Amino acid sequence: MKFIDSILADAPLIQRLRRDIHAHPELCFQEQRTSDLIAQTLSEWGIPVHRGLGTTGVVGIVKNGTSERAVGLRADIDALPMTEHNTFAHASTQPGKMHACGHDGHTAMLLAAAKHLATNRNFDGTVYLVFQPAEEGGGGAREMIKDGLFKLFPMEAMFGAHNWPGMPAGAFALKTGPVFASSNEFKITLRGKGAHAAMPHLGVDPVPAACQMVQAFQTIISRNKRPAEAGVISVTMIHAGEATNVIPDACVIEGTVRTFTLELLDLIERRMEEMAQGIASAFEVSCEFKFRRNYPPTINHPAETEFVRQTLSAMVGPEMVQEFEPTMGAEDFSFFLQEKPGCYFLIGNGDGSHRIGGHGMGPCTLHNPSYDFNDDLIPLGGSMWVQLAEAWLNQPRP
The missing domain is CATH 3.30.70.360 (Alpha-Beta Plaits)
Structure with missing residues (x-):
C-alpha cells in the first residue's frame, strides 16, 4: 500500500480529532460545534474556508498554480439520533446522539488529506474540501447545492466514500451505475x-x-x-x-x-x-x-468510476479493489452526482476487531449502538484522497 509519510506521521493528531468529534455528536443541521472544529482546524493549517452552505456546511479551498481546474472531495459530518452502548473514553457525551455511521471517520480522513494538500500542493488547480451536514435524512447535499455550492466553487467532478464494516480494512469496492437506491416514504390514511x-x-x-x-x-x-x-x-x-x-x-x-x-x-x-x-x-x-x-438513486458515472478504480488499484493493488454489490440503502451523495460527474465508493472498515475495551456487545455494523470507526483507516483514507485529487488535477482535462 502506498501511504503518504506525512499522513502516517499525523495519524495520532487526526485520531484525536476524530475521537473528539465522536464524543460530541450532533444531528442534522445542528452540527455547529463540529463545523466550528473543522473550520478552525483548516484555518490553522492555512486553508481558507467558506461556511454556511446547507446551514452548517464547511468548504475548504486548497489552490496551487494557475490552472482553473478543480475537483471536489466530500465528507459527511452529522450523527444519528440513537444511544451509544460503548463506554470507552471517546464514547458519546450526548444522550440519544451517536456517530454510529462513521461520519466522524469520514471527516477525519478528509482532514488528514487537507493537511497534506495544504503543506505540499503537488498539483495544479484547486481542491475543494466539502464537509457536508445532514446526510442522515436531512438532504444536506441538496441544501448545499441550493445555497450555491457549485456556483461558488465550480468543479469538474466530485468524489465521496463511505466506510463499510465487514469488508477487510485496506480494501475498496466500487461499481459503475446505480450503487445505492432511492429512498422514499408513503403514508396512507384510510377513514371509515x-x-x-x-x-x-x-x-x-x-x-x-x-x-x-x-x-x-x-x-x-x-x-x-x-x-x-x-x-x-x-x-x-x-x-x-x-x-x-x-x-x-x-x-x-x-x-x-x-x-x-x-x-x-x-x-x-x-x-x-x-x-x-x-x-x-x-x-x-x-x-x-x-x-x-x-x-434519488446514487448513480456513479462510468469515466469517473474507472478513474477511481485505476487510482486505487495503483495505491493498494487491483486485488484489493472489489466490485461493489449495490445496496437498497440510500445516500444523499446522489444529489451531487445528479449535478456533477463523480463516483461514490466504499472503504473497508474491518470486522470490528479494532474496537478497544469498553465497546458494546453488539456487532460493529452501521447504525448499531456498538459501532466505532476504525482509526487504522485514517492514513489509508487520507492518502487515498490526496492521490485521487493529485491524479485528477494532473491528468489531461477529461
Whole structure:
C-alpha cells in the first residue's frame, strides 16, 4: 500500500480529532460545534474556508498554480439520533446522539488529506474540501447545492466514500451505475366509521381495507415491474384502534419504497396510489395517499468510476479493489452526482476487531449502538484522497 509519510506521521493528531468529534455528536443541521472544529482546524493549517452552505456546511479551498481546474472531495459530518452502548473514553457525551455511521471517520480522513494538500500542493488547480451536514435524512447535499455550492466553487467532478464494516480494512469496492437506491416514504390514511366490535355492520371498518392494500402492493413488485429490475416496497407501520372492542374510525399505513431508477419509482408510486384508491373505494372508506421522495438513486458515472478504480488499484493493488454489490440503502451523495460527474465508493472498515475495551456487545455494523470507526483507516483514507485529487488535477482535462 502506498501511504503518504506525512499522513502516517499525523495519524495520532487526526485520531484525536476524530475521537473528539465522536464524543460530541450532533444531528442534522445542528452540527455547529463540529463545523466550528473543522473550520478552525483548516484555518490553522492555512486553508481558507467558506461556511454556511446547507446551514452548517464547511468548504475548504486548497489552490496551487494557475490552472482553473478543480475537483471536489466530500465528507459527511452529522450523527444519528440513537444511544451509544460503548463506554470507552471517546464514547458519546450526548444522550440519544451517536456517530454510529462513521461520519466522524469520514471527516477525519478528509482532514488528514487537507493537511497534506495544504503543506505540499503537488498539483495544479484547486481542491475543494466539502464537509457536508445532514446526510442522515436531512438532504444536506441538496441544501448545499441550493445555497450555491457549485456556483461558488465550480468543479469538474466530485468524489465521496463511505466506510463499510465487514469488508477487510485496506480494501475498496466500487461499481459503475446505480450503487445505492432511492429512498422514499408513503403514508396512507384510510377513514371509515367507528362502531362497536360486536356490531360491525353499523360501522365502516378501515382495517380490512388496509390488510388488502399491504398484500396488493407486493403484486406491483411481482407483476408490474420487470423481473430484472430491483425494487422494494416495505410496509413498516400500521396504526389503528385504541381498544379491542372498538372498530376504529381510521387506519394509517406507512413505509418506504426503494428503487435504482426513477422510471421504476414513477411506476411504483402510480400503481400504489391506483391500488390504494381502488381498494378504499371497494371497502367504502376514504383514502388520503401521500408519497414523499427523499433521496434519488446514487448513480456513479462510468469515466469517473474507472478513474477511481485505476487510482486505487495503483495505491493498494487491483486485488484489493472489489466490485461493489449495490445496496437498497440510500445516500444523499446522489444529489451531487445528479449535478456533477463523480463516483461514490466504499472503504473497508474491518470486522470490528479494532474496537478497544469498553465497546458494546453488539456487532460493529452501521447504525448499531456498538459501532466505532476504525482509526487504522485514517492514513489509508487520507492518502487515498490526496492521490485521487493529485491524479485528477494532473491528468489531461477529461
